[in-house]
Amino acid sequence: MSGSKCRRLSGALVRPLLDSVDCVLFDCDGVIWRGDQAIPGAPQVINLLKESGKKVFFVTNNSTKTRKMYADKLAALGFHASEEEVFGTAYCSAMYLKTVCRLDGKVYLIGSPAMRQELEAVGIQQTGVGPDPVSGKQSDWANVALDPEVKAVLVGFDEHFSYMKLNRALQYLSQQGCLFVGTNRDSRLPLEGGKAVPGTGCLLQAVETAAQCQAQTVGKPNRFMYDCVASQFGLSRDRCLMVGDRLDTDIMLGSNCGLKTLLTLTGVSTVADAEAHQQSGCAERQGMVPDYYVESIADLLPALQG
Amino acid sequence: MSGSKCRRLSGALVRPLLDSVDCVLFDCDGVIWRGDQAIPGAPQVINLLKESGKKVFFVTNNSTKTRKMYADKLAALGFHASEEEVFGTAYCSAMYLKTVCRLDGKVYLIGSPAMRQELEAVGIQQTGVGPDPVSGKQSDWANVALDPEVKAVLVGFDEHFSYMKLNRALQYLSQQGCLFVGTNRDSRLPLEGGKAVPGTGCLLQAVETAAQCQAQTVGKPNRFMYDCVASQFGLSRDRCLMVGDRLDTDIMLGSNCGLKTLLTLTGVSTVADAEAHQQSGCAERQGMVPDYYVESIADLLPALQG
Structure with a gap:
């Protein structure tokens, strides 16, 4: 079982994973941006996912912004997004x-x-x-x-x-x-x-x-954040991918809700962190092991452009 | 063993306990005073202990006062005390x-x-x-x-x-x-x-x-507070009594240092709290069971006056 987790998502693996989901939930800070700078390639990834018919949501523990403020920031950084797609902990x-x-x-x-x-x-x-x-x-x-x-x-x-x-x-x-x-x-x-x-x-x-x-x-890893999105948009958990940079919040939320999980290395957690959880033999820590990891969500770009 | 702990200190038990120690360490708030009011009888108890040749110290986790400020407060409430007898966490x-x-x-x-x-x-x-x-x-x-x-x-x-x-x-x-x-x-x-x-x-x-x-x-239950007093006054731990109203700080400090311990019920902890620790079977919690308890340190007064 555990041998099939925490795999680098590259080349031929990207397309089948994307085909297996209808919806992608992204954490924001450390995933699609850092501070006031977009992660290079992230706007194209988000925009191409939406063009290909995927539902995309922004799920963040940050409580300092309204949905409207997030939508404005997303637009300013080149992301196609609406208020209704943003789920921050203020809301x-x-x-x-x-x-x-x-x-x-x-x-x-x-x-x-x-x-x-x-x-x-x-x-x-x-x-x-x-x-x-x-x-x-x-x-x-x-x-x-x-x-x-x-x-x-x-x-x-x-x-x-x-x-x-x-x-x-x-x-x-x-x-x-x-x-x-x-x-x-x-x-x-x-x-x-x-x-x-x-x-x-x-x-x-x-x-x-x-x-x-x-x-x-309320915030990740509490499943309320996912339930909030799922109830408003009728999501099916086995057709969702959670993408985040933190094992203890983002990946744990995905595990708690039965979503597919992808760790990106542009933020807080490392592959070594994930492997330590995997090798711990501790049941709770297994929930912090992602299915896949990428250096950056820009790694999804070739498959989306191809 | 445990049957001999957590006994009410009354009548004939007081004098032998006092005879068995040269030094008494008192917590302040909830023990000798509450806020700005002395516990009735407390000044007499402290003053008589000192008159009978006991060393008395004031050992408090409160960090808002200097030794001098404590000495002034003690004097104002009728306690005979000097700066050197006060060990607060500021000092x-x-x-x-x-x-x-x-x-x-x-x-x-x-x-x-x-x-x-x-x-x-x-x-x-x-x-x-x-x-x-x-x-x-x-x-x-x-x-x-x-x-x-x-x-x-x-x-x-x-x-x-x-x-x-x-x-x-x-x-x-x-x-x-x-x-x-x-x-x-x-x-x-x-x-x-x-x-x-x-x-x-x-x-x-x-x-x-x-x-x-x-x-x-630094504060109780860390044994540094006792070591600080003991090193300055050459105390012998088996000839010391720690008196306090909190099991987790005062009584635990006494246990950590091998002192005799007396809980007074004019503050935070109750006899039921102490009995729950005693019956828990947990080794760490045994350190929060006092040797004796009194309703108030005023209960020591008859033996000191007699």
Whole structure:
């Protein structure tokens, strides 16, 4: 079994794989772009896939942009894409709170203006976006003013994260029945040149430690991200390919949902990482072994052009 | 064996226990005071212990006060105590960096002005205290200005904790050989009325998640806190009693160091918590079972007065 996984996808293998699927889900950062630069060849790959009749979706754990903002960025980098094809955690968290949690109340949001927009777009009110500096002393913090309509705490990426926000989340989560949801657990956002900045996972860990309980997370590898796409577009999982640069989120999502999986080496994870999982003998880690890998999704180009 | 642990310390048991020790180490919050109020009877107990020739020390994970500030608070609440008897994590972390790590460089400090003072008192320079709001964008954060002399990151309680501080810690910790130390892992600071605010453990978890490695922690249950007292005062561990309200820090420290242990029920942990550890059959959890418990340290008063 395992011998047939983690194969380099090259030459004659590309066409049969593409023929075996109707739909391709792409992670964004490290897969189709890095920062503000498209991966060379990536726009042509996406555009040719769509011309050949494949459905293409963009599935990202990044919570700092709305679907509209993603569609604009995709267009600016030469990708043919529409808002409806984008599934980021700002949008998906709003959908999760609305459809899975059936939230009846406001959200205390540790997150971005984009998350606020996506919540409001599905009719959920929120409070919390923007700076929240500390003042007073411990007893003031414990008795901080709370919005009585808040029934959920949602933690996404927030550059204004502060002790006071952490404290406010704890006070809300100490109330009976308050929901606790996180966009994703990515511990770092990788940037060009091997640098990185702290990711949402750090903020979520801080809130979880304070609250002494775990949040439900919406992002990959939680299968909700796939379910969200599949339910709107009627996908069949055995006719889908998940393409990503992270074994613990992208490839794991594909495995969790029974999709075909392709690792691209333009981002975070390496073939050595994948092989270590494969050789571990650990059942959970097998889910992080992709079916195939490529140096870059540009490697799909010859088969699409041929 | 276990049947002789976790006994209520009352009546005829008090005097023999006190006779068996020369030294008593007290946690502070939840043991001798709560917030700004002394536990009724606690000052008399401490003062009588000292009058009877016992050495008494105050051993706290709280990093927001210098030894001097603790001595002043103790005096104001009626305790006879000197600076030299106080071992808080602001002081002990400075000692740890100086004597154990033999730090040759500056500290990036996520912490309080009190921590800065204690570092400076042992000759360690620092940077970082006070607000550090975010500005710019991701690429700016990854390239934030760093002090080239910084060789350690120290995380204690910091009401000005922010995304930018988290990021700065990550950038320092990405440098070869940078030390990573935390004052303690307490996840909450309990306040009167069952309320709580986030503790240092939350901030430390956030930094650890970003750095993808664990800090060394100085505070209880790490035995450094006891070693620090013992080395300065020539204590003998079989003649010491550790008194605290938390099983996971105070009692665990006592067990780790081979001290006698007494749980007081005026703070966080309960007898039921201790019994659950005792009955778990888990070796590590046995270290959280105290030898004795009292409702309040005031229960020691009759034996001291008699």
